[in-house]
Amino acid sequence: MVSRRKFISTTATSLLATMASHVLVSNASSATSEPTAGKLPAAIHPDHFKTIPSSAEKLPSVGMGTWITFDVTDNERIRNQRSRVLQTFFDLGGGMVDSSPMYGTAEEVLGYCLKRTHSNDTLFAASKIWTPLAIEAGPQMANTENLWGVQPMDLMYVHNLLNLNSHLPKLRDWKESGRIRYLGISTSHGRRHAELEKLLQSKVLDFVQLTYNYDQRIAEERLIPLARDNGIAVIVNRPFQRGHLIDKYKNQPLPGIAKELGCESWAQFLLYFTVSHPDVTAAIPATSRVAHMEENMSVMQLPLPDRQMRAEL
Numbered sequence: 148m149v150s151r152r153k154f155i156s157t158t159a160t161s162l163l164a165t166m167a168s169h170v171l172v173s174n175a176s177s178a179t180s181e182p183t184a185g186k187l188p189a190a191i192h193p194d195h196f197k198t199i200p201s202s203a204e205k206l207p208s209v210g211m212g213t214w215i216t217f218d219v220t221d222n223e224r225i226r227n228q229r230s231r232v233l234q235t236f237f238d239l240g241g242g243m244v245d246s247s248p249m250y251g252t253a254e255e256v257l258g259y260c261l262k263r264t265h266s267n268d269t270l271f272a273a274s275k276i277w278t279p280l281a282i283e284a285g286p287q288m289a290n291t292e293n294l295w296g297v298q299p300m301d302l303m304y305v306h307n308l309l310n311l312n313s314h315l316p317k318l319r320d321w322k323e324s325g326r327i328r329y330l331g332i333s334t335s336h337g338r339r340h341a342e343l344e345k346l347l348q349s350k351v352l353d354f355v356q357l358t359y360n361y362d363q364r365i366a367e368e369r370l371i372p373l374a375r376d377n378g379i380a381v382i383v384n385r386p387f388q389r390g391h392l393i394d395k396y397k398n399q400p401l402p403g404i405a406k407e408l409g410c411e412s413w414a415q416f417l418l419y420f421t422v423s424h425p426d427v428t429a430a431i432p433a434t435s436r437v438a439h440m441e442e443n444m445s446v447m448q449l450p451l452p453d454r455q456m457r458a459e460l
């Protein structure tokens with residue numbers, strides 16, 4: 148974390164790093180659907196390696212969502228383009244990839260892309276159990292492992308708290324037996340916060356996923372502090388509110404503070420807002436485009452502000 152005074156020098160360094168990463172990025176953009184070994188990850192500012200409280204493992208603060216963006220048809224050209232998006236994510240130091248059986252073909256497409264990309268062993272695979280039936284959890288889990296081609300999955304959530312009472316003990320069993328590494332619950336759109344509050348105090352969770360962004364800050368009042376106090380990692384979905392925030396702000400001038408912090412676009416600033424919360428572990432923006440992935444990942448080259456400066460955002 149740095150103070151406002153230090154920003155002048157660190158931001159200059161970050162800009163150089165951004166320029167360096169563009170060399171890397173142009174390599175990624177021209178990648179074919181074949182594996183592209185040997186790329187070095189771009190320089191990530193150390194502030195962006197956040198700690199998972201239950202293990203002290205580090206995680207890069209910008210992950211990747213897959214809802215809609217990876218739910219595509221079996222058209223090979225489109226799937227290979229998504230492979231380039233994923234390769235760009237890994238090349239620029241990405242870790243957490245988030246999906247769900249709820250997202251149509253996304254898990255299958257991820258499996259296709261993972262076979263054609265190199266993660267430099269940074270992939271942190273996160274998916275969900277999403278079914279009203281207890282009996283379906285096991286087969287759904289096996290299908291997720293198959294589709295991704297990953298075992299063990301790093302993190303499994305109960306999606307939208309659906310059938311929580313039966314799925315949460317199941318996730319606990321899987322964690323104890325080593326089938327998964329972490330367990331959590333997810334929600335979004337500010338839904339079911341009262342229930343979340345209770346669950347965050349039960350101390351059995353490693354992760355909670357919720358919505359928190361520039362326009363939707365309610366989670367910072369009670370949920371995020373509760374997660375911090377109970378040693379639970381916070382993953383933020385919808386950092387762009389499905390892209391609506393970018394459409395809303397893009398024709399307005401960037402706030403002075405955004406430029407001071409090194410942000411050059413609204414997308415960068417909106418994402419920076421989310422990951423700069425000291426108790427947010429990572430955000431998982433979704434994109435179908437290499438250029439947007441580059442822009443999103445470049446946020447991790449900027450130092451994070453101290454609490455006083457963060458309060459001005």
Ligand SMILES: NC(=O)c1ccc[n+]([C@@H]2O[C@H](COP(=O)([O-])OP(=O)(O)OC[C@H]3O[C@@H](n4cnc5c(N)ncnc54)[C@H](OP(=O)(O)O)[C@@H]3O)[C@@H](O)[C@H]2O)c1
Nearest residue numbers: 212213214333335384385386387388389390414432433435
């Ligand atoms: N209950 C749950 O568990 C839950 C609920 C909601 C979401 N999620 C997870 O969270 C992830 C993120 O949420 P989300 O997909 O709803 O919304 P989001 O990440 O807030 O927004 C995605 C949209 O932003 C656009 N975008 C991304 N980067 C951009 C950039 N640099 N410039 C301009 N536009 C950009 C994308 O369009 P382009 O494709 O054109 O870039 C896409 O339409 C999901 O994919 C999913 O994995 C989980």
